[in-house]
Amino acid sequence: MRELMPLLMKGTLVTIEIAFYSILLAIVMAGVAAAMRTAPWRPVRWIGNVYVEIFRGTSLLVQLFWFFFVLPLPPFNLELTPFTVAIVGLGLHYGAYGSEILRGALRSVPGGQFEAALALNMPAAIRMRRIVLPQAMINALPPATNLMIELLKGTSLVSLITLSDLTFRARQLDESTFKTAEIFALTLLIYFVLAQVISYVMRHFERRFSSHLVRRTPRIAK
Template identity: 85%
Template structure:
């Protein structure tokens, strides 16, 4: 069970990192000034958000090795790519909503100060948007953790796969799957705890950053 737990942790961490990257990439594509670029970002989000994660994993694992793709991926790589792309699409929607939640007066004030677009984004918009995006992002990360249980269906020895093996060998179904539930719960609470600490630090940093100039003025 511990070996399977370590595999699950590895998959979750790397998939979360890939999902964060894809969230930023997809959001940037969908906000681009060119229609074709926006179309590419929208297609990515709608396809991965509108189809089953399990079917996506099967597609990467069973279809890509066939002609004309001839692309063979290890089960671990398939899991990382599948989970990262799938939840990155949902993350893009969260980030886009958070960006829209920033009050319009913030944009107008930045324009009045003649701030460049990059400075407006990094100093005014993104810090506030990240605060708004973090609570739903924490839920999405926990969903990704639970989604790792599907990787057992493509022969990867994660926690769920090990639990099924032990169940078949010992027939202690109640004890094994109760322990499996407990391990997933502990991992989810660990993710939530780390992200809440990060959320508090980001929030305090943004509050101080926006309060000091006002007090000085």
């Protein structure tokens, strides 16, 4: 096992790097898509809906293959590295799901909050930053944690586009050593530990948002 761990650790570092950048892209795309789908202009809403429906309604594996094998062909002639394909594919795919989470969280904020902010003549940007988003994030973080863990597990598919991630290394070691049980047991354990790290970090953010919201909520005198 001492001989296997260094190779698995190399694949784990690749998996962590892909997951990190993909999560960042997914967060950005979720915010952009949610803003587009709630925009007052119909063409903007239509573009946001098309993005979400395409990436939510098709297979992630096929999307990765499309970016990797189809984009280099005419008329696109756009050749991306496997690492870039992995980040773009995972980020766009899970960003579409994230936009639904964010849109639902924004709608969960009571309407009275909007009306009170409007009555105070609060600008839209300040209203969103100080009233809406803090409350929406409390509802968005638990499902967002699940989505990030799903993204982490989805990184195993990038081994099919020649990236030497954790799954790729596990299959490589299995073919050369035939220690199937030991290798894939270790692989499962590594994915489990990475998922627990994501859960821990997100629970920390959830506690921070909750305590921040409680501190900013005015107490009504009896």
